[in-house]
Amino acid sequence: MTAPKLLGLSGSLRAESFNSKLIREAARLFGNCSFAEADLRFSLYDGDEEAATGVPANVQAVERQIAEADAVVIATTEYNKGPSGVLKNALDWISRCEGNCWADKPVAVMSAAAGRAGGERAQLILRSFMVPFRPRILQGPEIHVANCSTQFDDQGQLTGEIYVKELGQLMQQLRAEIDR
Numbered sequence: 001m002t003a004p005k006l007l008g009l010s011g012s013l014r015a016e017s018f019n020s021k022l023i024r025e026a027a028r029l030f031g032n033c034s035f036a037e038a039d040l041r042f043s044l045y046d047g048d049e050e051a052a053t054g055v056p057a058n059v060q061a062v063e064r065q066i067a068e069a070d071a072v073v074i075a076t077t078e079y080n081k082g083p084s085g086v087l088k089n090a091l092d093w094i095s096r097c098e099g100n101c102w103a104d105k106p107v108a109v110m111s112a113a114a115g116r117a118g119g120e121r122a123q124l125i126l127r128s129f130m131v132p133f134r135p136r137i138l139q140g141p142e143i144h145v146a147n148c149s150t151q152f153d154d155q156g157q158l159t160g161e162i163y164v165k166e167l168g169q170l171m172q173q174l175r176a177e178i179d180r
Contacts, residue, residue, distance in 0.1 A: 004178050006033040007069035011076035011087030011126075013041060018112040018148040019075035021156040022167075026073045026108065028157070029164070030171040036069075038062045040090040050096060059093040066094070067101040070178045071108070072135070078113040078122035083129070091129055102133035106177035108170055110143035112151070118144030138173050141166040 008023030020037065027035035042059055043049065049056075055063075066072060076083040094101065109126055111119025123144065130137055143166060145151050151160050158164050 004030075004033045004070040004175070005068060006030055006035045007065050007072045008035065008037045009040065009072060009074045009087070009090065010037065011040075011074070011084040011122075013086055017077075018145070018152060019077050021152050022075040022110055022112045022143075022145060022148075022158075023073050024156060025152075025158050025164075026075075026110065026167060026171055029168045030073075030175060036065060038065055038090075040086055042090055042093050045089055045092040045096075055093065055096050059090075060097060062090070063094050063097040063101050066105065067099075069105070071106040071174050072102075073108045073110070073174070074126065075110045075112060076119060076122045076126050078111060078115065078117075078119040081121045083122045083126045087126065088129065091133075095133070100133060102130070102135045105135045106174055106180075107135040107137045108174045109137060110145070110167070110170070112145035112148035114148060116146050118146035118148070120144045136177060138170060138177060141169050143167050143170060 006027055010020040010023050012019045076087050111123040113119035153159050
């Protein structure tokens with residue numbers, strides 16, 4: 001049997017992003033899979049740009065990755081009580097592609113943030129951003145990694161037992177959702 005294709009979207013572009021580490025941990029705990037991380041380094045959405053040159057090739061490439069994935073894992077940081085502009089911009093650009101690559105796609109949403117709520121507000125808003133796309137967003141367990149700078153070891157693995165346990169459960173549910 002072919003390993004499922006899992007795609008990760010991180011709402012942070014930093015090289016040492018905790019949200020990028022979180023999607024990699026999700027893939028590790030998911031188990032046997034083909035995992036890729038989407039590159040969300042898109043220009044800011046501009047309708048004039050789209051009208052003049054169409055949807056950029058890098059946006060179309062990520063849209064294809066989503067369409068071809070069996071499931072998607074999205075992690076967002078929390079900036080000013082909401083998801084990052086990087087992630088919102090990516091969703092806006094991807095929505096301009098033909099069709100709906102998200103329709104009925106199993107999606108797990110999670111967050112890692114410096115604050116004590118672990119990005120809970122950002123994750124709630126991100127879930128609302130996804131509604132028009134009609135994916136199958138898993139409802140839990142909710143993963144909000146608080147004080148994220150203290151939650152990963154030098155190899156980028158989660159150290160908090162509860163986070164590892166719950167992320168593992170979420171990935172088991174995502175695997176089951178693929179098979180549904």
